[in-house]
Amino acid sequence: MGTKAEPGSVRPGGRTARVRAAVLAAAADALVEHGVHGLDLADVARRAEVGKTTVYRRWGSVPALVADLLEDMAEQSLPRVETGALLGDLTANARLVRRTLADPRQGALFRAVIAAAACDERTARALHRFYAVRIAEWAPCVEQAVERGEVPEGTDAAEVVRAVSAPLYYRMLVSGDPLDEAAADRCARAAVAAARAGAYAPAGPGRG
Amino acid sequence: MGTKAEPGSVRPGGRTARVRAAVLAAAADALVEHGVHGLDLADVARRAEVGKTTVYRRWGSVPALVADLLEDMAEQSLPRVETGALLGDLTANARLVRRTLADPRQGALFRAVIAAAACDERTARALHRFYAVRIAEWAPCVEQAVERGEVPEGTDAAEVVRAVSAPLYYRMLVSGDPLDEAAADRCARAAVAAARAGAYAPAGPGRG
DNA sequence: GCGTTAACGGAACAGGAGTTCCTTTTATGG
DNA sequence: CCATAAAAGGAACTCCTGTTCCGTTAACGC
Numbered sequence: 425m426g427t428k429a430e431p432g433s434v435r436p437g438g439r440t441a442r443v444r445a446a447v448l449a450a451a452a453d454a455l456v457e458h459g460v461h462g463l464d465l466a467d468v469a470r471r472a473e474v475g476k477t478t479v480y481r482r483w484g485s486v487p488a489l490v491a492d493l494l495e496d497m498a499e500q501s502l503p504r505v506e507t508g509a510l511l512g513d514l515t516a517n518a519r520l521v522r523r524t525l526a527d528p529r530q531g532a533l534f535r536a537v538i539a540a541a542a543c544d545e546r547t548a549r550a551l552h553r554f555y556a557v558r559i560a561e562w563a564p565c566v567e568q569a570v571e572r573g574e575v576p577e578g579t580d581a582a583e584v585v586r587a588v589s590a591p592l593y594y595r596m597l598v599s600g601d602p603l604d605e606a607a608a609d610r611c612a613r614a615a616v617a618a619a620r621a622g623a624y625a626p627a628g629p630g631r632g
Numbered sequence: 633m634g635t636k637a638e639p640g641s642v643r644p645g646g647r648t649a650r651v652r653a654a655v656l657a658a659a660a661d662a663l664v665e666h667g668v669h670g671l672d673l674a675d676v677a678r679r680a681e682v683g684k685t686t687v688y689r690r691w692g693s694v695p696a697l698v699a700d701l702l703e704d705m706a707e708q709s710l711p712r713v714e715t716g717a718l719l720g721d722l723t724a725n726a727r728l729v730r731r732t733l734a735d736p737r738q739g740a741l742f743r744a745v746i747a748a749a750a751c752d753e754r755t756a757r758a759l760h761r762f763y764a765v766r767i768a769e770w771a772p773c774v775e776q777a778v779e780r781g782e783v784p785e786g787t788d789a790a791e792v793v794r795a796v797s798a799p800l801y802y803r804m805l806v807s808g809d810p811l812d813e814a815a816a817d818r819c820a821r822a823a824v825a826a827a828r829a830g831a832y833a834p835a836g837p838g839r840g
Numbered sequence: 841g842c843g844t845t846a847a848c849g850g851a852a853c854a855g856g857a858g859t860t861c862c863t864t865t866t867a868t869g870g
Numbered sequence: 871c872c873a874t875a876a877a878a879g880g881a882a883c884t885c886c887t888g889t890t891c892c893g894t895t896a897a898c899g900c
Binding site: 487539552555586587598600610624 | 746767822
């Protein structure tokens with residue numbers, strides 16, 4: 425009477441895992457080449473050398489496939505850099521984000537994935553989880569800055585981290601301005617300046 | 633011998649204009665309901681009460697239709713608010729952007745349009761033009777702040793304006809955090825604090 | 841107004857995405 | 871190693887998106 429288990433969940437080993445890996449890799453390739461709009465599951469199946477039926481049965485739609493790809497990507501987290509100063513840490517973060525978005529392959533993949541999330545609620549949730557993990561990974565560098573007295577008590581660490589990458593994503597997705605390293609450094613400088621001025625602390629906009 | 637004129641360019645009056653308006657309105661409705669992924673031109677034609685052939689002939693593809701919609705949207709610019717202080721002006725801007733993105737219809741439309749631009753180069757160019765206009769519209773309020781001595785000489789006005797909306801777009805498209813008015817106000821405060829500290833001036837990150 | 845022809849509209853057509861059904865392979869428990 | 875059934879694979883089918891063809895309507899110049 426219960427709901428039937430999702431295909432792939434009862435025997436996840438061996439062939440099933442191989443098929444998943446091949447399909448996700450092929451999906452990433454296809455996304456990089458054609459974007460979400462030009463993606464069709466038959467093509468993904470062909471690239472993965474897997475039966476078309478399998479892709480339709482296990483994922484069923486483009487958004488669902490992208491959501492699964494995101495969950496796979498979320499598991500690969502990059503280690504955080506620690507320089508001992510907030511500006512150094514956030515500059516490292518900004519440069520990492522910039523390099524990722526400016527990279528032909530990675531950048532295209534992120535653009536495609538974000539576009540997919542803009543169309544589909546389920547994909548959006550997967551994307552939010554992905555970024556929640558990344559932001560949580562970098563938040564401690566702001567907390568350490570609070571402990572060192574670099575920024576006011578009560579500063580919202582996650583908000584500062586978001587403030588660093590937001591302008592970079594804005595450039596890539598919205599305004600189209602160049603994604604050079606100077607822009608990344610400016611993001612970090614601005615976030616640090618705003619945090620020092622207390623713009624991310626509940627107390628208010630006080631200037632220090 | 634020359635290239636044949638685009639359909640609709642030789643006799644743009646009367647019926648042709650009516651058809652364009654009806655199709656663009658229908659496209660906006662369809663985008664709000666289904667997003668770019670679920671958009672098909674036959675459905676748009678049905679909503680616009682226009683021949684399917686017409687839509688395919690004049691626009692031909694989803695990205696091209698969205699690009700035309702964007703050019704239409706770019707012509708409707710909202711007047712800028714002037715409060716006499718940078719924080720006031722930028723807070724007004726941030727709240728306007730937030731209200732637009734949080735609105736069920738407008739927000740969905742912007743999300744769809746940005747997603748379309750992420751897939752297609754031509755749509756991306758139309759989107760960039762759209763935002764170039766909007767940013768140029770608001771840049772003067774930063775220039776006035778420079779004249780008043782609120783922020784350092786040489787501050788990049790456009791960059792400050794971008795810094796205000798970037799976190800709002802980031803929330804909507806990437807992280808999924810709530811788009812409330814407190815967030816908008818924080819964006820404005822942070823941008824002002826960073827600008828005052830000279831983070832957007834070429835001189836460097838100096839703290840004033 | 842009137843003629844020319846740009847642009848629209850309906851209908852029939854083509855191709856491919858997504859589905860269904862059934863067979864073959866192979867992961868997993870004993 | 872064997873039995874079971876979960877998952878993959880192949881092929882035929884359906885339906886819908888996008889195209890083509892040609893007849894109809896109505897802008898725009900005179």
